[in-house]
Amino acid sequence: MFRRLFGDSKSKDTRSLSRTRHTNEQNQDALRTIDHLQQSEDMMNKKLEKYDEEILDLQNKARQYLTKSNPDRPGAIRLIKRRKQLELQRDKLWQMKQNIELVNEQVQTSHFNRQVTDSLNIGQQHLKRTQKLMPTKKIEDIIDNITEQMEISNEINDLLAAPILTNDLNAIDFDLENELNILDNEILKENMIQINLPDAHTEKIQVSSTNDVDKQLAELQRLTTG
Structure with a gap:
């Protein structure tokens, strides 16, 4: 057969x-x-x-x-x-x-x-x-x-080459950004106070105009962020 x-x-x-x-x-x-x-x-x-x-x-x-x-x-x-x-x-x-x-x-x-x-x-x-x-x-x-x-x-190569991100890292990055903004604002306020205080030997306190203050704030902002 x-x-x-x-x-x-x-x-x-x-x-x-x-x-x-x-x-x-x-x-x-x-x-x-x-x-x-x-x-x-x-x-x-x-x-x-x-x-x-x-x-x-x-x-x-x-x-x-x-x-x-x-x-x-x-x-x-x-x-x-x-x-x-x-x-x-x-x-x-x-x-x-x-x-x-x-x-x-x-x-x-x-x-x-x-x-x-x-x-x-x-x-x-x-x-x-x-x-x-x-x-x-x-x-x-x-x-x-x-x-x-x-x-x-x-597909495997693409997955292995992609950056590894987790929720914890995203949260840490967000908190760091907020703290950095708070620190910038504190530094800006301290600088404004120092600008407005008169010198010890001056007899007359000179008050800056509103325009001068705005310019100074802008300059400080540029210095701190740049």
Whole structure:
């Protein structure tokens, strides 16, 4: 029952391993083919070089037969015939080599395309497995949780940075302000009394006018508060 619902993991692994083994065998087969074709090309190149050397040698010998004091024309003709036969064989071999090169290029291109296709397939399978493990809804939930935690952290920071005030401290500040005002008024009255008292050596008490008193009070207020 569980195998029908969730599948057989062992069978999946076996199929995956079988596909991997098959792919490796194909890659090895392609590499062996490319190597065999390359060896054939090398062998043909050596054979073509040998043909060229023999053809050149026959050509030189035929010229020597004709440049003798007593030219050997029949001998020169035999050498020329042999040269032409070798040229025909060389041309056929050269064409065969061209065909081998073409096939080798096609095999290499096919092998390269197969490797690219296998790589794309592996990447696609990896992406599919990853996306199954991380669906869009799960990613959205993660982002929402991160955002919520950041908001909570910011609120905590704001609370910790706020000044701590209590009712007792507020009451103390209010009482201190009242006492300070009372003390200012007492100092102001004492200064007013000292201003109005006459000096001991003066014979006549000089009474200040109302405007002068107001100015003096204003000056004292400025001095005490400033």
